[in-house]
Amino acid sequence: MDTLPKFTLPGILFLLTLVFGFWLSKVGKPYNGLLFNFHKLIALGAVVMMVVQFPKILKIADSPVLLIVFLVVAAFCVVALFASGALMSLGKLDYTLTLTIHRIAPVVLTIALGLMVYLLGRKL
Numbered sequence: 001m002d003t004l005p006k007f008t009l010p011g012i013l014f015l016l017t018l019v020f021g022f023w024l025s026k027v028g029k030p031y032n033g034l035l036f037n038f039h040k041l042i043a044l045g046a047v048v049m050m051v052v053q054f055p056k057i058l059k060i061a062d063s064p065v066l067l068i069v070f071l072v073v074a075a076f077c078v079v080a081l082f083a084s085g086a087l088m089s090l091g092k093l094d095y096t097l098t099l100t101i102h103r104i105a106p107v108v109l110t111i112a113l114g115l116m117v118y119l120l121g122r123k124l
């Protein structure tokens with residue numbers, strides 16, 4: 001019964017990451033250093049908090065195949081977000097391409113995480 005609350009802190013950090021991301025985007029280039037670092041560090045915090053929950057998540061799932069598929073998709077999105085975010089801040093690679101990746105990945109990540117929470121929620 002105490003599984004879903006484990007997602008509360010990573011969930012709040014994820015929402016804060018999105019808020020700071022949109023704020024950073026609104027202020028535009030050159031990026032505000034404080035907003036950029038808040039966005040990046042909160043994102044890192046959210047990822048760490050989520051990774052800490054992985055073993056517990058896999059332990060309570062009787063048939064974890066679908067869950068693992070969503071985990072892999074989520075991990076791929078996180079790597080894409082960190083890579084595209086770093087490339088945008090360094091001004092490397094095509095900006096439109098990296099921004100597009102950085103805009104699509106959070107949507108896919110939210111869907112993957114939502115489905116994981118739904119799958120786990122059904123077991124409780």
Ligand code: HEM
Pocket residue numbers: 017018020021022024025026028029031036039040043044046078081082084085086088089099102103106
């Ligand atoms: C879980 C990880 C992350 C999520 C969910 C996330 C999400 C977002 C979102 C939603 C935006 C607003 C995009 C828009 O205008 O539509 C944004 C902007 C931005 N993010 Fe992230 N982000 C993450 C990690 C990072 C990291 C690690 C970095 C840097 C290394 C980064 C750098 C940026 C930059 C530079 C922008 C401004 C883009 C622009 O409009 O020029 N992000 N992020």
